[in-house]
Amino acid sequence: MSKNVSIIGSGFASLAASCYLAKAGYEVRIFEKNSQVGGRARQFHKDGFTFDMGPSWYWMPDVFERFFADFGKTPSDYYELEKLNPAYKVFFGNDQSITIEDDLQKIYAAFEKEESGSSKKLEKFISQAQSNYSIAIKDLVYRPGVSPLELVTPETIKKIGQFFSTISRDVRKEFQNQKLIQILEFPVLFLGAKPSDTPSFYSFMNYADFGLGTWHPKGGMYKVIEGMEKLAVSLGVKIKTSATVEKINVEEKKVSSLIIDGEKFLTDLVVCGSDYHHSETLLDAEWRQYSETYWEKKTFAPSSLLFYVGFDKKLKNIHHHNLFFDVDFDAHSREIYDDPQWPKEPLFYANFTSVTDPGTAPENCENGFFLIPIAPGLEDTPELREKYFDLILKRFEKLTNQEVKKNVKFQKSYCVNDFIKDYNSYKGNAYGMANTLLQTAFLRPKLKSSKVGGLFFTGQLTVPGPGVPPSLISGKLVSGLIQNKKI
């Protein structure tokens, strides 16, 4: 008889794990507390507008291809992908912006225009970043973080110095122009830590950005979730939504059952795709591996204040992805990581998928997604949300040279309290535990419980880390450990 596996949550990591395990012959069930699958990547519709609630940057298309190829499929079997050109625009002040296009030569030219001699330096930097990408994303991240030796390969030994310098230091050594520095430091923000705390080796994110480009699945990121859900169901996975797991029961040091909305459900194996910290609280204290002090000491990725906005007109001077770096980057970073508080002058990010994907807003309208990164665990009140909405909209109007406030048809905000309520997120973090030198690979919370047999973890708080591509990989890694096979 095949073993049954219960997976808690239906984010990217859980869906990926479910596909691999079902393919390997396990009887797989997913239990998701929310009414929709997808976790942080859920989507909502209002008055003809479509909003992805979380991820919007589709980077590292090769990771998605590799996932679907494991099932004899391609992304195009499930969704239509477009490479965005331009990839994004960065605003630095009134009439000061840099647009990043979809081709390395054009990006080198844009750099040269800002700082003479920088294109050659960028070429060298990207070549290094590309080599790191082949080592990290094609190989290292597919190792389960069981032993430090996983990181020791002939290639990494040659690059050892890059683990002891930082992106910030490297970039500043080569480039003087503040705008170019900020553009090169931006990609590692996806890893959840400050560029000054992120090892140089992670410059593979710069290759993902400039070398591989920014893509958009038509209809939004949720199309990827729908594709994975379809694949999982076709492989025999049973998905139950509006099903909250309240307890993981252990007998004779092995998982025995789950309590789901008050009902006992017997299971041989459990994979927790819910936030690691929360998942451990579903166990009696003696079975938890990590203490509250452990979590308290970790560097978490930021939380976010988000606004989903329906505009009743088309907006000017914007692209699909827009970064507003017109204030002090370092001051805002300090307010996230060193001295947690609401930022005095926040950087923010805005996307308007309707610019390139008209189906995501009614005719002559624009859907806006605004994101301010903030420290996890901050006080979250309606007044604060309102204050920041006014603040960024004013800046947005000034920098894009148009009035938009009076064209807001509706606005929905999302912040720390929602992350906690909807996802049981630790301190309301938006995208998990950061990837710093001391929180990489075998130094992250483990995929397999050391205390309870048959209990596993997956997702952005474990290996390899935050982001959609790492979550897909995490699902593959945990399924490999369950089957006790090298992947």
Ligand SMILES: Cc1cc2nc3c(=O)[nH]c(=O)nc-3n(C[C@H](O)[C@H](O)[C@H](O)COP(=O)(O)OP(=O)(O)OC[C@H]3O[C@@H](n4cnc5c(N)ncnc54)[C@H](O)[C@@H]3O)c2cc1C
């Ligand atoms: C605002 C935002 C922007 C982002 N932008 C990007 C981006 O542009 N590009 C990118 O690559 N990544 C981005 N990310 C990160 C990316 O979305 C995440 O890393 C990824 O979606 C995490 O997937 P996961 O499977 O680990 O967890 P989740 O998606 O959080 O899934 C966990 C699931 O577990 C469920 N759950 C929790 N507790 C229980 C319980 N007791 N019982 C049952 N179910 C439970 C939750 O409801 C949830 O559905 C962003 C994230 C956010 C929030």
